[in-house]
Amino acid sequence: MKKYQLMAPGPTPVPSEVLLAMAQPMIHHRTPEYEALFVEVRAGLKQLFQTGQEVLPLACSGTGAMEAAVVNTLSAGDRVAVVRAGKFGERWVEICRAYGLDVVELAAPFGETVPAGRVVETLRREPRLRAVLAQHSETSTGVLHDVRGYAAATRGTDTLLIVDAVSSLGIADLPMDAWGVDVVVAGSQKGLMLPPGVGFCALGDRAWARTKTATLPKYYLNLGEERRCVVKNEAHFTPAVSIIVGLRQVLRMLEREGLPNVFRRHDRLARATRAGAEALGLELFAKATPSPAVTAVVAPPGVDSERIVAAYAEAHNITIAGGQGEMKGRLFRLGHMGYAAEFDVITALAALEQVLADLGQPVDFGASVRAAQKTFAEKA
Amino acid sequence: MKKYQLMAPGPTPVPSEVLLAMAQPMIHHRTPEYEALFVEVRAGLKQLFQTGQEVLPLACSGTGAMEAAVVNTLSAGDRVAVVRAGKFGERWVEICRAYGLDVVELAAPFGETVPAGRVVETLRREPRLRAVLAQHSETSTGVLHDVRGYAAATRGTDTLLIVDAVSSLGIADLPMDAWGVDVVVAGSQKGLMLPPGVGFCALGDRAWARTKTATLPKYYLNLGEERRCVVKNEAHFTPAVSIIVGLRQVLRMLEREGLPNVFRRHDRLARATRAGAEALGLELFAKATPSPAVTAVVAPPGVDSERIVAAYAEAHNITIAGGQGEMKGRLFRLGHMGYAAEFDVITALAALEQVLADLGQPVDFGASVRAAQKTFAEKA
Structure with missing residues (x-):
């Protein structure tokens, strides 16, 4: 299952x-x-x-x-x-x-x-x-x-x-x-x-x-x-x-929940996701102010990001998104908007570690999860 | 209830x-x-x-x-x-x-x-x-x-x-x-x-x-x-x-169900509804080929059709429709389309009899239901 x-x-x-x-x-x-x-x-x-x-x-x-x-x-x-x-x-x-x-x-x-x-x-x-x-x-x-x-x-x-x-x-x-x-x-x-x-x-x-x-x-x-x-x-x-x-x-x-809390929740989820991706040595695509709705991550050198999206789906039954238009193949996107909470981010990052490992990338298991947990542990 | x-x-x-x-x-x-x-x-x-x-x-x-x-x-x-x-x-x-x-x-x-x-x-x-x-x-x-x-x-x-x-x-x-x-x-x-x-x-x-x-x-x-x-x-x-x-x-x-049967079902429901309305002495609004989707009925003389729609809702918790635009007040519409079957028509007509009686109209109780049943009893 x-x-x-x-x-x-x-x-x-x-x-x-x-x-x-x-x-x-x-x-x-x-x-x-x-x-x-x-x-x-x-x-x-x-x-x-x-x-x-x-x-x-x-x-x-x-x-x-x-x-x-x-x-x-x-x-x-x-x-x-x-x-x-x-x-x-x-x-x-x-x-x-x-x-x-x-x-x-x-x-x-x-x-x-x-x-x-x-x-x-x-x-x-x-x-x-x-x-x-x-x-x-x-x-x-x-x-x-x-x-x-x-x-x-x-x-x-x-x-x-x-x-x-x-x-x-x-x-x-x-x-x-x-x-x-x-x-x-x-x-x-x-x-x-x-x-x-x-x-x-x-x-x-x-x-x-x-x-x-x-x-x-x-x-x-x-x-x-x-x-x-x-x-x-x-x-x-x-x-x-x-x-x-x-x-x-x-x-x-x-x-x-209260609108200010809704905004704070999304900000925390986004910061945790970014921290998690960076902890795996991945590059974030958003150079400017990143959105609290979605985190776009650059695929590791030599890896087509569509393979990451496919591995999420096939190995883990998780739907994430790839890049669109000229960004296709270059980046993948993790959504953390709407009905999303802390352990959804933990799941997405844990799966990311397993996906990267399956694709032959060197992975320090737990590193991205730990980075997200540290973000969650901070006073919001 | x-x-x-x-x-x-x-x-x-x-x-x-x-x-x-x-x-x-x-x-x-x-x-x-x-x-x-x-x-x-x-x-x-x-x-x-x-x-x-x-x-x-x-x-x-x-x-x-x-x-x-x-x-x-x-x-x-x-x-x-x-x-x-x-x-x-x-x-x-x-x-x-x-x-x-x-x-x-x-x-x-x-x-x-x-x-x-x-x-x-x-x-x-x-x-x-x-x-x-x-x-x-x-x-x-x-x-x-x-x-x-x-x-x-x-x-x-x-x-x-x-x-x-x-x-x-x-x-x-x-x-x-x-x-x-x-x-x-x-x-x-x-x-x-x-x-x-x-x-x-x-x-x-x-x-x-x-x-x-x-x-x-x-x-x-x-x-x-x-x-x-x-x-x-x-x-x-x-x-x-x-x-x-x-x-x-x-x-x-x-x-x-099969598309021919779907069409036959709607035709029967429509014919039964029309027969029921006419059995109560009501006039059908569609003079030309009537639609198998909806039956428009003219309100009895002196009765605003909006009162019929309201009585369906208030006394019986049934939503029907009134007339639109220049037909407002003159007619009411009974839908018998989509997820509709014989006893829905029976219900709509039985309620119509009660509604008319409540509005002070002379009603031969059961007349419209009987007319519908006769239609259903015919070989389709």
């Missing part, structure tokens, strides 16, 4: 109390029961996004929510800047170009980040920039971009800051209103510990104002229409009912 | 074996386990859609899949005809107009349908029509449009036939390839007995050819990119994993 363990950077495991809530008989979304549920969900989402704005759940993946952010706030020909330092930065570029936007790329080598100073400079050089788009946590490289700095740079201008927080919401602190982020996008399957299938958009006042003049075509992802329904505890189109039912349980769990 | 019964025209109840499959621990969508599941799902969907084409599951509601059909096959300024005889016909119009299409409305009074002859005439008058869009089953009025006739009219022309089969797939016969329907759109929460959250699009060769020249902007709903992934047993973006897991169970159930 090898127990299945899901340790990829999303989808993350779903807590059993959430699975069981979702396994209750289907309810209809225009009933008092659903309305009471949705009232609670709306309130919980505002706390989670740290905003007074409505958070709009959409029946789509995180990419659909990214597209919603673009098509509701921009018009064809608009000039925008995209922070691009990984696969999801590339996705912003692709979405913007698909809709005929004029994209200025703020690129950094993968594994690094774009300093807020470059955003400041770009805004000075490009006063008509309509938006800056970025990831908070770039899942493909494991870095955390300086969204706080980007917001400081944009909020005194006419340029919106649109942030993909798919792998940072409920993982890294992102006080939307306090920092002045104009649009925050998230998904159900990372920090929210739910099955994939729901994306979220929250818009600040400046972004809502922009929706009045934005002319990109949209229907399914029309956020103004969605908000008109959400404030009445309805959805514009049939919502992903079972995931919304699970969401109520998740929001209760997060509230019980 | 009043047992909860979901008898609305979607979402429909989810069978417990499907709920339990979906309550299994989350799996990752890039694993051999998911691939094996998806191979089976792809094959099952082709049988269900009665097509040799790939059926593309998208993480969105049925409306998202409707939009996908439009944005992948059409270009701004294209002239299209929409069969409009209910709320979902209106939705086609709204989607087309949101994307700058030039819409010719083929309207019929709600409760009626548009004869294929009008499509033939329109094609003669408008030789440059790029597409005809219609519902198969119009959920809001309970009619079934003559998709077979529309297909006969369009398939010898350059005009595509795009059909919303959200409330007919797996309910009424719709042999896509045999009839020559160019695009079929469906959703997870009706005949497929799943939670809402997955939409489906299947395109025939003519529609795929059209995607090469269609210029409407799209990214999340780009079906060409989706197909490129689906044939490799992948998804372009994170799929709604739990619903796809449930879908495998549903496809097995449908195969066990």
